[in-house]
Every structure is written in C-alpha cells, then in structure tokens.
Amino acid sequence: MGIVEFSVKRRIAITMFTLIVTLFGLLAYRDLGIDLFPELEFPVVTIVTTYEGVGSEEIETGITRPIEEFVGSVSGVKKLTSTSSEGVSQIFIEFEWDTNIDAAAQDVREKLSWVTDYLPKDCDTPMVLKYNITNMPILQYGVTGMANTLELREYLRSSVKTKLERSDGISQVGLYGGKIREIQVLLDPVKLKATNTSLDQIRQSILGNNMSMSGGDVVIDQKEYMIRTSGYFENINQIKQISVNMSKQGQLIRLEDVAMVRDGFQEMKGEFRTNRKPTVILYVMKQSGANTVKAADGVMDKMKEMQAELIQKNAAKIEVQEKEMLSCKEEKKRLEVQYLLKEKCCSFINIHLQS
Numbered sequence: 001m002g003i004v005e006f007s008v009k010r011r012i013a014i015t016m017f018t019l020i021v022t023l024f025g026l027l028a029y030r031d032l033g034i035d036l037f038p039e040l041e042f043p044v045v046t047i048v049t050t051y052e053g054v055g056s057e058e059i060e061t062g063i064t065r066p067i068e069e070f071v072g073s074v075s076g077v078k079k080l081t082s083t084s085s086e087g088v089s090q091i092f093i094e095f096e097w098d099t100n101i102d103a104a105a106q107d108v109r110e111k112l113s114w115v116t117d118y119l120p121k122d123c124d125t126p127m128v129l130k131y132n133i134t135n136m137p138i139l140q141y142g143v144t145g146m147a148n149t150l151e152l153r154e155y156l157r158s159s160v161k162t163k164l165e166r167s168d169g170i171s172q173v174g175l176y177g178g179k180i181r182e183i184q185v186l187l188d189p190v191k192l193k194a195t196n197t198s199l200d201q202i203r204q205s206i207l208g209n210n211m212s213m214s215g216g217d218v219v220i221d222q223k224e225y226m227i228r229t230s231g232y233f234e235n236i237n238q239i240k241q242i243s244v245n246m247s248k249q250g251q252l253i254r255l256e257d258v259a260m261v262r263d264g265f266q267e268m269k270g271e272f273r274t275n276r277k278p279t280v281i282l283y284v285m286k287q288s289g290a291n292t293v294k295a296a297d298g299v300m301d302k303m304k305e306m307q308a309e310l311i312q313k314n315a316a317k318i319e320v321q322e323k324e325m326l327s328c329k330e331e332k333k334r335l336e337v338q339y340l341l342k343e344k345c346c347s348f349i350n351i352h353l354q355s
Helices: 003-009 011-030 056-071 101-118 149-164 189-194 199-209 236-240 292-305 307-312 328-354
Strands: 041-050 077-085 088-095 127-132 139-145 170-176 181-187 212-220 223-230 243-246 252-254 259-265 280-286 315-319
Touching: 003 011, 041 056, 041 101, 056 077, 056 088, 056 101, 088 101, 101 127, 139 149, 139 292, 149 170, 149 280, 149 292, 170 292, 181 199, 181 236, 199 243, 236 259, 280 292, 292 307
Parallel strands: none
Antiparallel strands: 041 088, 041 127, 077 088, 139 280, 139 315, 170 280, 181 259, 212 223, 243 252
C-alpha cells in the first residue's frame, strides 16, 4: 500500500497526524527567538592597547611593531593590519573562515604573554577582542535634561542603568557621551623650580596618599577582626594638603603651594546631541541566544514605567532611531510583504501563461 493510497483510505488518521504536527509547529513558533541578524562570528581578532599621553609614532615603535612581530606567527593568519593613533594601538588579525576563532584567540593571548616584557611599563595590558555581530546594541536612547550632562550621567548610572540590567534577556547596559568628572592638578613651573620639586615627586605623593591597605588581623575575645586602613581622598582639600617635598629650612611643601587643584571635567573631543541639546547615550545589549523582541519590549516597558520619574528629574527620554538598521518587527513585516508580493506576481504570471 503506497503513501497515496494509505492517505486516501486512512483520512481520519492522516488528518489527526497533520493536526498534531501543526500544533507542535505552532508551539515551537511561539517560543522561536527573533533576531535581526544570524549569530555569526567573523574570523577577526583585534588587539587593543592604550597608552595615554603618547604620540602615534611612539605608539607604533614601542607597542604596535613588537606585538606584530610576535602575533604574526600564529597559524591561520590571512591578513594583519594595524592602526597607531594618539594613545591607542589597534591590530586587526584576519584568519581563514575555517579557523576555530576561539582557539586562534587563545593562541594570540599566549603570544602576547611573551611580548609583555618588551612593552612600556606604563602602558595598559593589551586586550584581545573577538567581533560578533550579535554583540551590537538592540536599543539606544538619547537622554537630555538636568543642569548638566555630568549630573545626568550620574543619575542614569545609579538609577536607570541598574534597573534596566535586571530585565530578562539583557546582558549589559552602558553609557557614553556627556561630561565625566576629573580632579585636575595644574602645576606652576615657576613654583616647582623655586621649591626644587619634580613631577615624579608629585605623582608619587598623590598615589601614595590615595590608597587602601590591609593592616592584618587582630583577635579580641576569641573573635578575629580584619584591620584595613582607608586612605582614599574624600574632598579636594585633602588633596591640596598632601606634602610633596620639604624645603631646606625643614618646612613641608604642600601640593597647593606648587599647583592649583580644581574639580573639573575630562577633555571632550566629541559631543553628542539630541534635538540640538547635549545628551547622554544609553545603549542596551542582549544576552547571547535571547529573544531580541522580548528583550527589547521588556526594556521599553521599564522605560515607560520610569518616564514619570525621569520627568520629575527634568530628564526627557528620547529614543535614537538608527537609519541604517531596521527593528526586528519592521524587518519581519517587510519580509512578509515581500513574500506576498512575490506570491501574487507568480500567480499572475501563471494565469497569464495559461490564458
């Protein structure tokens, strides 16, 4: 008995089997994750090394070239390019598509462990990064308001960021843009020369007075307590009063005697604006394998709940729309429309040929 004859004679059984398959398909479709891009990991490893206050030529000779000499011998390397700019060294290593990128990244880390001794002592530890298209933010918000972006950024970091990170499917919530607080020490070269004080003395004095150390353990009434000395600065006056040198007459030379200490902002080399107003960008990244639509809907619902609080804080929420990227829902609707149009066109062509 063939499958066609069996289907005709056993109509009820075939109908029940079809309904069961359809039911399981609907249940699977309900739990099916929706994403804008497939989970694709490019065979590219990036090595980023930062060294603040150093020019591009020193970055190239002291960091980029030594690292290139060591990592260039990793197996499977197809192309190696680098960029040396002020304070940053970036090396891009492209592998063949059939290369295990996790193993390749581990080989790169092993090579970097050999070259660490040849790098400048004050530079940061090189970071090995892999590029995955799913690591792109699923939502971005431009937030404006409050007295300045420093106050706005601190409020978003302490209140909004922590609440959004508790949403289902969210791995990270970050901030960029706006002013960042910085304690600035502006040295007077004339006073430094008059007091015979060097820059290294000032640096060591600031670092030595701004640290926390363990003082060991002490036992009292059969109970053991840990002693810790906390020496972090709490205000600017404490920074001004630290001693940096001693005069020939035996008098202490304090930092305020040779420099001006002020509470300022980090140097801004770019500025973000929303509707022509200074803004802080809040971006949201989802967990690997999480449903993008559900994660985004959860974040947007929480943002609506916090909207009243944001308005009370004089912070208006404005979503930043990315022109080059459609949302998952819009992409799904676009594909459905294209499918229907193609189906209609094929039907029209078939009818035209038959006529």
